[in-house]
Amino acid sequence: MKISNWAHNTSHDAELISPTSVVELKLLVANYDQIITQGNQANYNDCALAEKIITTKQLNKITEFNPDTGIITCQSGVNIKQLLTHITPQKWLLPVIPGTYEATIGGAIASDVHGKNHYHFGSFTEHVLSLSLLTAQGQIIQCDRSQHHDLLLNTCGGMGLTGIVLSVTIQLIKISSSQLVSKQIKTTSLKNTLLTMEQHTHEDYMVAWINGSSSKEQMGLGIVNLASHSDQDKQTAAVAPIKKPMSLPISWLLNPITQRLFNWFYPFKARYKIKHVDLFTFFFPLNKIKDAKVLYGKKGVTQYQCVFPQEHSYDGILELLLLVKKFKQTMYLISMKKMGPANKNTFSFPLKGYTLAIDFKMDQRLKELFTQMDETVTKYCGKVYLCKNRRISKEVFQKHYPQYVNFKQVKQQVDPQGKFQSLLSQRLGL
Ligand SMILES: Cc1cc2nc3c(=O)[nH]c(=O)nc-3n(C[C@H](O)[C@H](O)[C@H](O)COP(=O)(O)OP(=O)(O)OC[C@H]3O[C@@H](n4cnc5c(N)ncnc54)[C@H](O)[C@@H]3O)c2cc1C
Numbered sequence: 307m308k309i310s311n312w313a314h315n316t317s318h319d320a321e322l323i324s325p326t327s328v329v330e331l332k333l334l335v336a337n338y339d340q341i342i343t344q345g346n347q348a349n350y351n352d353c354a355l356a357e358k359i360i361t362t363k364q365l366n367k368i369t370e371f372n373p374d375t376g377i378i379t380c381q382s383g384v385n386i387k388q389l390l391t392h393i394t395p396q397k398w399l400l401p402v403i404p405g406t407y408e409a410t411i412g413g414a415i416a417s418d419v420h421g422k423n424h425y426h427f428g429s430f431t432e433h434v435l436s437l438s439l440l441t442a443q444g445q446i447i448q449c450d451r452s453q454h455h456d457l458l459l460n461t462c463g464g465m466g467l468t469g470i471v472l473s474v475t476i477q478l479i480k481i482s483s484s485q486l487v488s489k490q491i492k493t494t495s496l497k498n499t500l501l502t503m504e505q506h507t508h509e510d511y512m513v514a515w516i517n518g519s520s521s522k523e524q525m526g527l528g529i530v531n532l533a534s535h536s537d538q539d540k541q542t543a544a545v546a547p548i549k550k551p552m553s554l555p556i557s558w559l560l561n562p563i564t565q566r567l568f569n570w571f572y573p574f575k576a577r578y579k580i581k582h583v584d585l586f587t588f589f590f591p592l593n594k595i596k597d598a599k600v601l602y603g604k605k606g607v608t609q610y611q612c613v614f615p616q617e618h619s620y621d622g623i624l625e626l627l628l629l630v631k632k633f634k635q636t637m638y639l640i641s642m643k644k645m646g647p648a649n650k651n652t653f654s655f656p657l658k659g660y661t662l663a664i665d666f667k668m669d670q671r672l673k674e675l676f677t678q679m680d681e682t683v684t685k686y687c688g689k690v691y692l693c694k695n696r697r698i699s700k701e702v703f704q705k706h707y708p709q710y711v712n713f714k715q716v717k718q719q720v721d722p723q724g725k726f727q728s729l730l731s732q733r734l735g736l
Contacts, residue, residue: 309359312408313350314606315668315696318729320357326364328440328472334360335470335725336444342728343466345413346385348406350609351696352729353417353465360470362412368392369473376478377435382412382471394585398478402430407590412471417693418463418651420661422511422533422589425646429656431462432649433477441469442725460716463653465692467717467726467736481535484585486511488533492573496526496624500660503530503644510534511588512644516627518637518664519569525627528640529573533588560601560667562636602638605668610676611691612662612683613645619660622686626662626679633675639665652713655691663694673697692730703734710736 310317322344325331335341342356346363362383370379373396380389387407389400404419413419415437420429427433436450439461447469449458461468491506493499499514506512509532516528586593614622623642630637641663645656666672680702683690689706690698704710713736717724 309344309355310347310606311350311352311354312348312406313608313696314602314604315350315608316352316355316606316729318352318355318357320355320359322359322361324361324364328365328446331360331365331470331472332440332444335440335442338725339723340725340727342726342731343412343416343470345383345410345416346408348408348410348413349417350607350694351692352733353693353731354413355729356727362410362470365472366410373398376480377475378478379473379475380411381473382415383410385410386414390585393478394481394484397481397483399481399484399585400430400476401427401433401479403589404430405590405592407586407593411474411476412466415462415471415474416464416466418649418654419693420643420645420656422513422643424656425507425512425644426510427479428646428649429654431651434462435475435477437461437474438472439469440472442721442723446472456716457720459650460652460713463651463655463692464713465653465730465736466728467713467731468720469726483536483538485536485538486533486583486585486588487536487580488531488583488588489580491530491532493527493530495524496620496627499526499528499530499642500620503642503660506530506532507644514642515572516640516642516662517569517573518627518630518640519566522628522631525631526624528642533583536582560603560638565636565638602665602667607638608666608668608672608696609694610664610666610679611694612679612688613655613657613691614659614662614683614686614688615657616659618686618688622682622688623660623662625682625686626664629678629682630664630675633671635666635669635672635675637664638667639663652709652716653692653707655689657689659688661691663691698734700733700735710734 308317309320338358341358344354344359344361365381366383368380376398403421414430418429418431439447511533514530643661647658648654
């Protein structure tokens with residue numbers, strides 16, 4: 307059976323196994339030589355692909371929730387949508403929310419995902435109080451900040467290579483309402499976009515849309531989207547139902563011409579006017595479209611996401627955008643987020659600075675472009691994001707994540723035969 311990822315940019319012949327209990331899962335892990343875990347395939351590369359894939363989809367129970375303390379325990383197959391639907395009526399929220407509600411809690415831990423508020427709350431795993439991990443040798447290890455801390459730091463962001471996260475305890479944050487007060491600010495250049503973001507760090511959430519059709523001189527202009535939790539207590543809005551995704555499965559709809567038209571029209575929508583939006587509308591714009599990736603055509607979509615330290619963000623981002631322009635590749639969606647400091651995870655992606663993500667339609671000609679983009683990222687002391695990058699080489703990876711040596715030591719202790727392997731880990735030599 308051919309298994310792909312969310313972006314439909316690669317696939318692999320694989321056996322997909324869906325255990326219904328931890329007992330069954332333990333037996334499977336004991337019986338197979340090589341496996342990888344899959345949450346909901348909401349990634350852009352080959353991190354959850356291998357010949358044998360174990361999906362946690364049926365291990366999706368919320369086992370404990372204390373509405374007084376906001377501490378929740380769930381199995382790793384619970385997805386973000388399920389969790390938010392459970393907690394927001396009681397005015398609790400996940401401190402960190404990625405751009406898709408399809409991701410599972412296990413996947414959010416393995417990629418240590420970030421949201422539109424990294425500058426306030428860091429990334430997902432910083433709010434994990436403890437987790438239990440099923441290792442290659444069949445042990446279930448409880449990891450937290452005081453026991454098996456090293457294993458925790460290598461499992462969080464460890465792309466599923468230390469074992470299978472079974473269950474997780476998370477500290478939620480209290481909110482006054484899940485309604486957000488949002489506004490948009492148009493910017494005139496990359497400098498202006500960065501300055502606008504620096505001036506609005508008091509807002510709870512922030513993300514910039516960059517217009518990829520602008521001229522060389524204006525490259526980096528766009529719209530900064532800001533939002534903060536409303537202080538009005540709107541109980542009904544807090545439980546606003548999730549709308550059914552819109553069906554738009556027409557791949558020709560997205561091409562360089564329609565993209566230019568979109569880039570021209572979209573800024574007219576932006577205005578400083580304050581509006582109230584519900585949480586799902588703000589956080590998950592792509593989930594509003596059923597099968598959004600289908601819009602990119604049969605070959606799928608690929609995303610290039612990287613991060614630059616603060617002092618190199620302007621130069622690094624500008625150079626990347628101009629490089630893509632030189633290669634005459636259409637940038638379908640460009641977003642930029644402000645990031646806070648890195649955490650202690652071995653494969654921590656964030657750096658205090660800015661992250662840039664660009665969506666491209668899959669195309670063989672991207673190979674040379676991406677190689678040059680990698681060089682630019684390295685030159686400005688940045689790094690690429692592991693769960694988005696489909697083709698980073700082992701050499702570039704080792705430059706961006708020099709702590710891989712520490713990871714390999716931990717992996718050797720916990721999985722000496724290399725049972726947990728994916729196409730990604732084989733490519734990166736992990
Ligand atoms: C539209 C879209 C928007 C996104 N926006 C963001 C964003 O804003 N910020 C961000 O950081 N990321 C973002 N992502 C990336 C996404 O959050 C991550 O790829 C996430 O890991 C996907 O979770 P998943 O459960 O689908 O895991 P999968 O995609 O199935 O797997 C991802 C990795 O997690 C491992 N894994 C999954 N479950 C477990 C488990 N139980 N135990 C151990 N390892 C496990 C897999 O082996 C694999 O290495 C986005 C993705 C999409 C498609």
